Amino acid sequence: MDYFVELFFSGLTRGSIYALIALGYTMVYGIIGLINFAHGEIYMIGAFTSFIVATVLSIYGFPLLAIVVLAGFAAIIWSSAYGYTVEKLAYKPLRHAPRLSPLISAIGMSIFLQNYILLAQTSDFLAFPELIPDLDFMEPYAHVVGTTDLVILATTAISMLALTLLIKFTRIGKAMRATSQDRTMAMLVGINVDRVISMTFIIGSALAAIGGMLIASHIGQINFMIGFIAGIKAFTAAVLGGIGSIPGAVLGGFVLGLTESFATGYVSSDYEDVFAFGLLVLILLFKPSGLLGKADIQKV
């Protein structure tokens, strides 16, 4: 039973990270219909930024709480800046181009960013500092669920609540919903669509940065390639839940995380990635609209 609970919590933890990244995919897809291939790289840059800032601060002897907060903020700020810049450079000039052009551009951006980090930093795995200390009251449960798992779940829940509030009740949230329903119409009623798109990239990148920092402190090491696999898995989560749907991305993230955790726990850990990719293929073949998505009807 303990093993089951342990797998369950590890699945939830993975799932919440996937959900955080998947939100970025789903929001961008909902608004401009593009699979933002470079999103996994934004997440990786978030992990690297928080790593660098946290290490520098700990060398200069800052207290732990300050390190966590500042590293988190730095990750969010720089990831958002990268997301914004990537959109301006690689996607905005191609907004009216054929469908494949922005996708190829996105793949190029993803390769570029990976190698940029590889050249600017290192190709080795870096040990991520332990940012979250073990809490005392968690001691009796430590064999099934760690403190980091709990922190990750809590942070994810807070971020998602904030996102929901932002989309439901703020002006920019309303503009985002309008743009995703009909971009031309949104433009006609005076919404600055360019700004909405930039904002979507910024919010998605910020969520990815949070995910990057959390997972890095959970796993304990980072590398310039982490964005690729995480990106595809998060995309799987987004498709699973129905791409374009925000609750769908969260649901898809958890379903994927749990599936992966149980499959590796009970079947075989060698094929960890195969399960995720296989799931992606199966969903796209049998239910391309996902769990909560709307069917996509092509009109002439």
Place this chain on the structure above:
Amino acid sequence: MFSLKETKRSALISLWFMFLTFPVLVIKVDAIEQTVYWRWENMLYIGLGSFILSIFGKIFFERQKSRRERQIAEKIEKHSLIQRALRDPKYLYPLGAAFFLFAVTYPYLFSTYQINVMTTALMYVVLGLGLNIVVGVAGLLDLGYVAFYLVGAYSYGLLNMHFGLGFWTVLPIGALLAALLGILLGFPVLRLRGDYLAIVTLAFGEIIRLIMENWNDFSQGPSGISNIPRPGLLGFDLTLDQAITYLYYLMIVMVLVTIFVVNRLQNSRLGRAWVALREDEIACQAMGIDKTKTKLTAFALGATWAGMVGVIFAAKTTFINPASFTFLESAIILAIVVLGGMGSILGVILGAVILILLPEYLRALSDYRMLAFGAIMVSMMVFRPQGLISNVRRHYHYRPKKEQQK
């Protein structure tokens, strides 16, 4: 020439990039030794570089815009010098002959190492031409192309290990197996729309690689298959140098055959169906083209070339393992097609030669190879989506009978 406003804008852009790259490029930490390195010089480079690039980018955009406006106004279709030369037999034949002569005498002029490098480049030419059928002509973005390449390489490796089959026997078998896999994968996924198709093919490519990596009994896992024999020539014993030269000529023949076949295909009924499918799926269906069949043939034919090159790859390196078939490989082949010009045969050849040979000779810059690949893919899409040499579609003119008799 530059107004103050322009300069200010460029300065702001360079400031933004200095901010953007600050944590990753400037700071480098060593967590074990607890030291921080500040590399301020990088910030200076980025600042200057982005300032200059932003000015050039602006000029380029302005010129492109004015040129496009002029073209629309004058209603002319402009072709570049190369395209005009290619159309005219007066230039085409001597040019082709010169290239052929160069290709034939190449092994006598250069060292074994150079021949090896050129063989690799030729392999990528064929791979690029194969992917070009799928991506360039039929417009199906296939990100798992390397899977077919893997199937070719492994079919030679495994069939040779278990049954002792030779290179020439496996070459068609590898091609066939790859084509079969293409059809098998193609059947379910071809219902999907463009971008979903890209992701599913990527996932398939990764799944096949991961299976090869983990299924030790079948493929010997990450340690791979070694001691694969080089191709034989009518039972002669070849020295290593001779074998390399032989492989080079083999590749030249292969490239010529590929160019011939792809060229014929493009202007065939099937080729025109592919182009129609790429341009508009619904209209194409309405014209009575069998969508599934047309897509499947594109997939299978593209896969065939990858399978054959895979067999040759295994024979050339004599050692294969799953690490040679990552997504990056697919991305390189895609970059070749994109850089050269989607759908254009000559463009793909040029793309392969540039992307494979240049990094080989600019060894000092080889670290920046993948960085450049990424940058090329983005900037080609933004600045020159048609590629270096754009594909000129064949025009059919109606000529009255009288004129022909003259």
